[in-house]
Amino acid sequence: MKLTKYGIVALALAIAVLYGGCKNTAPSGPVAGLGGATVGKYVAVGNSLTAGYQSNGLFASAQAYSYPNLIAQQITQAGGTVGTFQQPLYSDPGTPDAGGINASRYELISWVGPVIGPRGSPAGSPINTTLPRPYDNLGVPGAVIFDFLDSTSVALKALAPRSNPLFALVLRNQAALGNSIFRQAVALKPDLVTFWLGNNDVLGFATSGGVSPNAPTSTPIFTALYTQAIGTLRAALPNAKIVVANIPDVRAIPFFNTLGPQIAAELPAGVVLQYQKHGTTGVADGTTNFTESNPPLITLTGAPYAPLLGHPGGKWYRDHSYPALPPGIDTTKPFGLHPQNPWPDALVLDATEQATAGASVQAFNAVIAGVAATNHAAVVDINGFFNNLKANGYRSAGLVFTADYVSGGTFSFDGVHPSDQGSGVVANQFIAVMNSSFGWSIPLVDVSALPALTVPLSKGSKVYPVIPEGSFSNLEMLWGTR
Amino acid sequence: MKRVRQLGETLLLTLIVASVALAGGFQLNEHGASAMSQGGAFAARASDASAIYFNPAGLGFQTTGSIYLGATGIVPTISFYGPAQNNTNAETKMNSQFFTPINVYITYPVMDRLQVGVGAYNAYGLGTEWPDNWSGKNLVTKVDLKTYWFTPTVAYRLADNLSIGAGVSYVSGTLLLKKAAPFDSRVTLDMTAHGWGFDGGIDYKATPQLTVGLSYRSKVKVDANGSAGFVPDIPVLPGGGVKASIALPATGYAGVAYKFSDALSLEADYQYIGWSSYDNLTFTFTKDGSSTSAPKNYSDTYILRVGGEYSLGSLKFRAGYYYDHTPVSDAYVDPLLPDANRHGLSAGIGLNLTEHLKVDAGYLFIKFLDRTVTNTIPATTFDGTYKSYANLFSLDLGYSL
Secondary structure, three states, X not given: OHHHHHHHHHHHXXXXXXXXXXXXXXXXXXXXXXXXXXXXXXXXXXXXXXXXXXXXXXXXXXXXXXXXXXXXXXXXXXXXOOOOOOOOOEOOOOOEXXXXXXXXXXXXXXXXXXXXXXXXXXXXXXXXXXXXXOOOEEEOOOXXXXXXXXXXXXXXXXXXXXXXXXXXXXXXXXXXXXXXXXXXXXXXXXXXXXXXXXXXXXXXXXXXXXXXXXXXXXXXXXXXXXHHHHHHXXXXXXXXXXXXXXXXXXXXXXXXXXXXXXXXXXXXXXOOEEEOOOOOOOOOOEEEOOOOOOOOEEOHHHOOOHHHOOOEOOHHHHHOOOOOOOOOOOOOOEOOOOOOOOEOHHHEEOHHHHHHHHHHHHHHHHHHHHHHHHOOOEEEOHHHHHHHHHHHOEEEOOEEEEOOOOXXXXXXXXXXXXXXXXXXXXXXXXXXXXXXXXXXXXXXXXXXXXXOOOOOOOOOOOOOOEOOOOOOHXXXXXXXXX | OHHHHHHHHHHHHHHHHHHHHXXXXXXOOOOOHHHHHOOOOOOOOOOOOOHHHHOHHHHHXXXXXXEEEXXXXXXXXXXXXXXXXXXXXXXXXXOXXXXXXXXXXXXXXXXXXXXXXXXXXXXXXXEEXXXXXXXXXXXXXXXXXXXXXXXXXXXXXXXXXXXXXXXXXXXXXXEEEEEEEOOOEEEEEEEEEEEEEEEEEEEEXXXXXXXXXXXXXXXXXXXXXXXXXXXXXXXOXXXXXXXXXXXXXXXXXXEEEEEOOOOEEEEEEEEEEOHHHOOEEEEEEOOOOXXXXXXXXXXXXXXXXXXXXXXXXXXXXXXXXXXXXOOOOHHHOEOOEOOOOEXXXXXXXXXXXXXXXXXXXXXXXXXXXXXXXXXXXXXXXXXXXEEEEEEEEEEEEEEEO
């Protein structure tokens, strides 16, 4: 009897102890913070990638997910006081195309195709124009390394040959707020600067198939400009944290990796693609069946032309207003399959051009690493990250990102600029470097909480993405002839 | 778009493979209030109709027909802290859940020494449900697994101190799984499954005090059929029919019971679960006949159980404890099944209301050891700490002829 009573009491006690010790409490783990540092102002310097340009346009609903804006929000979570991160917002559907009326933004019009392109909606307009100070996001779509210190009037940059009206959007009121990206950035007295320029010094060459410009910025010039840019920035902000990102190899992005494999699959056995090598305007001097070790990369700008392979016709020459066909060209021959009606140089990055672009990326990244070390700047190895993304994909909490066009989830519809979730992934590369370099503990962006590419509901499938001719004109503007 | 399609299939596979992995933590061992009150150490005594589950040979020592029916209420509480990949240990609480596995056992002595019976119970069950927009939504937002076991059983008393028994189980189940999918869609996987298994046992009263029991329940291979539905329904995602063959593992009990007096009996059991049969899973898409396999890497595991009963007139006091070793290694832990080693502590009472009618009530508290995982497989990539516990309440009515 007694034993039983004691037994019951003991059991009740045991249960009470187990139960009481069992309210779930947070385990020890990372505590968000900035290691005692004060971050009251963050400024981002860069190009379209920094601006939050996406799917061939700049628009507010994508700018909201620019990697600098995401970083700013995470810094706030860690106790930073950067406040609202001010950006040169452009109302949806965003900036106009070359015609100046309709928005240039691409959307997935239909899975049947799929059809990707502008909807033909009227362009938006700037909506954050009365800010009495420079923007915190000074990313200018189309900016090259030269533009950082350049004080040329933004009005002039809107005219040929730059033909880029977005300098005027970002660098407002040069007289009062600062006449260069550098001056506007320094005027904000930032504690933290991210600096990601130099992409366009290679990308313009590569996306134009090595045509316009016909070479990347030369390495000596890039070296001089980059050294001067970071040196000047460091001198003006001796105590600021500076984070620079290097330049991804252009060959890692879907802009160059989508059409080639599709064309290869469509080519009949024994038939080769006849194409123009670097600098060629006449009869084809290159052939490929895409099985060689370093096949040419077909640019996404070739999408309107790929379905015409094997058919006689001169769409390329009409679209580009050639006054007369170049010598040797005969458009009555099957397009792309006959040497006299070749796949145009502007739509292919051949082996030589790839080597040129690759060598520049390698050289520029060596410069970036050296200059960063000299100036106590941390380096984000975006090149390594994107190469790894292409080779292995990137996984996060059940999400799978690859470098594939559309389906990969990382890139927006233009095949160059990250999607909302892709921006989150990029932001996390920056944050990880800040945490490890500065002893900070900023929580990373929850990528799964960012919007994925949105889609309509029709069914079907064809081989080539249907991208209307001319709809890439904004990209051409971004990297236009200099 | 072939690559898009492949991506979609990969994702769907990840989803299904992960969902089946939950079975480890979803094995239910609570199939009678009396047994549950005693830490589930019941395979040697097997002294009520729930012997159909614990050890069919136990029926051979039962000389009257009986009905034993009831249910268990399960209230789990699970928190996730992380994901560590995001440099955070923010808490996400699993949504409140309440599960009620049932048990019904009917036995009847067809002749001296020969007893037949049938049982209906849920040998695997439970689920998890997380907030719709939590950071693990691409892994799971809801999973609900139910299995129904129907087990006709026969037992024969070979001698006054030796009995054997055997049963055949028809298993029917449903699986519901929801999660976020690419392109901001949501997927719901709905499957039904069927399969057969068998079980057998032996019960030996070595001395008037000492009883030894062994029982074995076979692996059950269930064939699952169902469909994956995406909202919105995006053509590049592999909606449509899915088939799978899933092996629910074999389990066995070895129990020793000792009767210290007419009033007091104690028992210790070793339960074995053959999860290593769960090494590989193959799924087939009815849309195009393609199939794929995924490694599971579960380990065989065990549960140690002790419990006892003390009678005081028409009252019985029961208590018990068990330790349950998880079959899931760190790398395979995910929010579908935040499994961990567990301690279970139980207590309960039984009351004979009349000569024929009795009632058993039990309470079980399960504490999962905190589990911090730092190396989840690429398909999961979701590190963090899980903290879990559960309260279980069981009530059974018994009527004997």
